Amino acid sequence: MTFVQARDAIVAGLEAHIGRPVILSEQIDDVPEPPYCYYSVLTPRASDHFFGLMDVVKTSDGATVKRSEPVKATVSFTFCSLNRNTEDGYIYGDDEALELAEKAHGFFLLNGHNIPTGSGEVVVNNVGPVSSRSGFVVEDTVRRYGFDVRFSYVRTDEMPVGLVEMVTIERKS
Numbered sequence: 474m475t476f477v478q479a480r481d482a483i484v485a486g487l488e489a490h491i492g493r494p495v496i497l498s499e500q501i502d503d504v505p506e507p508p509y510c511y512y513s514v515l516t517p518r519a520s521d522h523f524f525g526l527m528d529v530v531k532t533s534d535g536a537t538v539k540r541s542e543p544v545k546a547t548v549s550f551t552f553c554s555l556n557r558n559t560e561d562g563y564i565y566g567d568d569e570a571l572e573l574a575e576k577a578h579g580f581f582l583l584n585g586h587n588i589p590t591g592s593g594e595v596v597v598n599n600v601g602p603v604s605s606r607s608g609f610v611v612e613d614t615v616r617r618y619g620f621d622v623r624f625s626y627v628r629t630d631e632m633p634v635g636l637v638e639m640v641t642i643e644r645k646s
Contacts, residue, residue, distance in 0.1 A: 474592035476517040476546055479626045482590040483548070484512065490580040491573055498551070507566065508554040508573045515547040515621065518628065529634065536636045541629040545598065550577060551606050551619035566616035567607070574603045574618035581622055599623040 488495045491510065496502070498511040525542040552574040554566035581600045588595040599622070606617040 474626050478592050479595045482588050491577050508569050510552045513549045517546050518544050520544040536634050537631050538634045539631050544628045545625050547623045549621045551617050554616045570616040571618045596625045
């Protein structure tokens, strides 16, 4: 499995659980209506590289060497809202952002502890505490809460290789 496959499974599960958009941070795109979540990749692949399972698989056009190793990754999630008037009344953005962050936190502690993908399983190792990440922007404060999630998956790399066939050497006496 690659980091992108693991990340996509996590984001899809989280989006379905909280019912709000989960987008990549620092991208050029319209910001969704609040509340929403954005994520930042802190570490896409952390491994010791000393433990890996190697295998050579014969294919129709030669062979492929495969190396699998357990790796860890860390993603930071931030849940955003704004103070605003709506048709249903005034929304205090701090409460809304905190409520969404706590709902997402529960996803990782309960439902999202093991996330199956088509290529394996993502295992959540650690869910950090929810903390304030609010910031002042021009004339208002963007109300934000967030936490970091460290997870593991098995990364497999493949490379085509040539095969050495059995060679018989005849001796001349």
